[in-house]
Amino acid sequence: MCICVNCHYVDRCETYHAVEAQHQQPHLTGNPTFNPNEPSINVNIRTKEDVIEMEWDVVGCVSFKEEMGKWSKLRPGELLPT
Numbered sequence: 001m002c003i004c005v006n007c008h009y010v011d012r013c014e015t016y017h018a019v020e021a022q023h024q025q026p027h028l029t030g031n032p033t034f035n036p037n038e039p040s041i042n043v044n045i046r047t048k049e050d051v052i053e054m055e056w057d058v059v060g061c062v063s064f065k066e067e068m069g070k071w072s073k074l075r076p077g078e079l080l081p082t
Contacts, residue, residue: 002057005071005080006031007064015039015058024065025081036063 017032053055
């Protein structure tokens, strides 16, 4: 799972904004202003029938500042992105 869901900066992070775009998900912000240091992204590629799926997860980031449940606070009632 993407560590961004528990990061203080998720709602203004340029990297998370790019991950949202890759997943074709609504953005938490239209104008991210935070450029994190050394984010690491895992891309998992799998095939389902004739479709190739890619899942992007930020798994490390020097700028990570834990704030448990930050994403859920911004999107109450929605399932965590996977």
